[in-house]
Amino acid sequence: AGLEAFYRALAGESGEGDEIAVLSGEAGALRGVLAGERAGHGEEPGGKGPQSDAVPAMDPRLLVERTEHRLKLILAELAKLRPEQVDPHERLEVYGIDSLLIMQLNHRLAGVFGELSKTLFFEYPTLEGVAAYLAAEHETACRRWTALEEREEQEGKRPAVVAPRAAARSERQRPARRRMTGRAREPIAIVGISGRYPGSPNLETYWENLKSGKDCIGELAGDRWPLEGFYDPSADEAVARGRSYSKWGGQLAGFAEFDPLFFNISPRDAANIDPQERLFIESCWHALEDGGYTRDRLRDRHQGRVGVFAGITKTGFALHGPELWRRGGDGSPHTSFGSVANRVSYLLDLHGPSMPIDTMCSASLTAIHEACEHLYRDECELALAGGVNLYLHPRTYVDLCAMRMLSQDGRCKSFGKGGDGFVPGEGVGVVVLKRLSQAEADGDVIHAVIRGSSINHGGKTNGYTVPNPVAQRELVRAALEKAGARAREVSYIEAHGTGTELGDPIEIAGLTQAFGHDTSEKQFCAIGSVKSNIGHLEAAAGIAGLTKIVLQLKHGELVPSLHAGELNPHIDFANSPFVVQRSCEAWRRPVIERDGVLREVPRLAGLSSFGAGGSNAHVVIEEYVARASEPRAAVVSRSRPALVVLSAKSGERLKEQVLQLVAAIERGSLRGSLGDADLSDIAYTLQVGREAMESRLALTAA
Structure with missing residues (x-):
């Protein structure tokens, strides 16, 4: 019957100009309904004439459609397209939209609507979404812009229109995630930590550099590769000629310095191993020493159930092979991401998960997240997690310049005016992780605790390397929910902060939306980025930021973020929860209201890492407040001196161990943090928390 009606309509059996409807039901009843509708159209009940004074209801799509049209005209003009080539439902990336074009669009719209969010076209990837948002949030300006207001004034009517917010929400807000129920999971304790960073051979120097606001960026050393034929100060010329x-x-x-025999590796094999792998091995060893763990202790207490999670993303070492062979060398330099983690497990006889993580710039923070998840699943009892990053071949710089990612003046201006990219940085860092309850039961020294972590991906955006503020918001919300924490409790954010004109505003937009779920308070949370000090360590960026947070918690101070004397004009910090930390000051515990009572809460920090390919990670870190300790069982006195033991692979290295111990004691004495009662702890750790080696020294002290 439906097809027959269709064919009859095509044959023109109905009157010309008639509207045709195919309906199902009893014919007489349908005719009555249709006749009643026609009779009542435009009339009052009782057959009165049309209601000439009634205000017609405007189709809520009309304002959006007219706004879409105006947006089409602007985009077509800026992208050098014909208006009919622009589809408001198509993703903007189809039209080659980039950061420059977005800035031009923002400038045009600012002339109509005033200051809008600079991340608007990142939050709404189609003109339809942008138009729906503008019609919903800036209705009056949209009416004026689309000439609807003028038309309504001429007609003497102003229909009340509620612009359709659903279309705007459809792109900005995804369906609500399933919220976690029940109690938050047990925190993960950081029981060991190590690292080497630019200008910082150890964490003591790292802290001093951060506290003093030192910029550790410098010109490339000539021993890496010559600048001749590599560097061109003109960005356009450099990109065109394949230079940096x-x-x-x-x-x-000293990135290439390594003692292979210490780890029972032959010098020949070590020469072919990527220096990143060698650095990660050393950092794992130092982190275990910091936690007081030997191989025997890992075997006896944890049965070798220790995982290794290594963040790494850079290659380049193998590119030196052809030149080496041309000169007659017979080496075989190579990089194996899997081996970075696997060799640690092999050398230390560990039997837990052993895996590399490559999510680009979020690699080490994702490795830490994965380590926590494996601890929760009881797939290991202890975990080594971190990352490493070295630039071993000039090609790595050239490739980054080809994507216009690097700063042109050697400064990473995180949240500062004039930011145009990041500066490459190198480093390595590792933490030793364990469930908090187990760490407390084992008597571990706990540096801080990880309350929660989350990872996600930005999905489809305006470009492969373009971040997604909506995904970043959801990432932070998920981490806070896992931590069982509210945004108002967070007093510091160690941001990704690569120092780009639009990347930094996108990050602040995502954070502001995430925090806005819990609070509308402004400028209560400090924010900074260690990239302003040491550059962007890519795969090791997350562990560098986590180490900075741990050191700030340890010393109770917030250190300055550099190159932000003038803030990025595209970020409205005054209307956000954040204030850039531009000086060194005490990190005071927040006092917030809980159940109607003001309470002091522990220091809580968030840490973000965003991969260039869209893989994001966020970790919530809290200071560890130790329980009241029982009196020490061992008391050192002249009649009961402590036995201090040291050992090393050689007499020369043993002397270095002695100097390091003396320096550590002197630092503690100068700070007033080391007393006679701590001597028994030092002696105990040196006895059971260090490997026994061939050259040894023992002495008594009181």
Whole structure:
């Protein structure tokens, strides 16, 4: 019957100009309904004439459609397209939209609507979404812009229109995530930590550099590769000629130094192993020493159930092979991401999960997240997690310049005016992780605790390397929910903060939306980025930021974020929860209202890492407040001196161990943090928390 009606309509059996409807039901009843509708159209009940004074209801789509049309005209003009080529339902990336074009669009719209969010076209990837948002949030300006207001004034009517917010929400707000129920999971304790960063061979120097606000970026050393034929100060010329317009970096001194025999690796094999792998091995060893763990203790207490999670993303070492062979060398330099983690497990006889993580710039923070998840699943009892990053071949710089990612003046201006990219940085860092209850039961020294962590991906955006503020918001919300924490409790954010004109505003937009779920308070949370000090360590960026947070918690101070004397004009910090930390000051515990009572809460920090390919990670870290300790069982006195033991692979290295111990004691004495009662702890750790080696020294002290 339906097809027959269709064919009859095509044959023109109905009157010309008639509207045709195919309906199902009893014919007489349908005719009555249709006749009643026609009779009542435009009339009052009782057959009165049309209601000439009634205000017609405007189709809520009309304002959106007219706004879409105006947006089409602007985009077509800026992108050099014909208006009919622009589809408001199509994703903007189809039209080659980039950061420059977005800035031009923002400038045009600012002339109509005033200051809008600079991340608007990142939050709404189609003109339809942008138009729906503008019609919903800026209705009056949209009416004026689309000439609807003028038309209504001429007609003497102003229909009340509620612009359709659903269309705006459809792109900005995804369906609500399933919220976690029940109690938050047990925190993960950080029981060991190590690291080497630009200008910082150890964490003591790292802290002093951060506290003093030192910029550890410098010109590339000539021993890496010559600048001749590599550097061109003109960005356009450099990209066109396959060169680098950056000659700066946060380089790691002595990156190639390695004692292979210490780890029972032959010198020949060690020469072919990527220096990143060698650095990660050393950092794992130092982190275990910091936690007081030997191989025997890992075997006896944890049965070797220790996982290794290594963040790494850079290659380049193998590119030196052809030149080596051309000169007659017979080496075989190679990089294996899997081996970075697997060799640690092999050398230390560990039997837990052993895996590399490559999510680009979020690699080490994702490795820490994965380590926590494996601990929760009881797939290991202890975990080594971190990352490493070295720039071993000039090609790595050239490739980054080709994507216009690097700063042209050697400064990473996180949240500062004039930011145009990041500066490459090098480093390595590792933490030792364990469930908090187990760490407390085992008597571990706990540096801080991880309350919650989350990872996600930005999905489809305006470009492969373009971040998604909506995904970043959901990432932070998920981490806070897992931590069982509210945004108002967070007093510091260690941001990704790569120092780009639009990347930084996108990050602040995502954070502001995430915090806005819990509170409308402004400028209560400090924010900074260690990239302003040491550059962007890519795969090791997350562990560098986590280490900074742990050191700030340890010392109770917030250190300055550099190159932000003038803030990024595209960020409205005054209307956000954040204030850039531009000086060194005490990190005071927040006092917030809980159940109608003001309470002091522990220091809580968030840490973000965003991969260039869209993989994001966020971790919530809290200071550890130790329980009241029982009196010490061992008391050192002249009649009961402590036995201090040291050992090393050689007499020369043993002397170095002695100097390190003396320096540590002197630092503690100068700070007033080391007393006679701590001597028994030092002696105990040196006895059971260090490997026994061939060259040894023992002495008594009181």
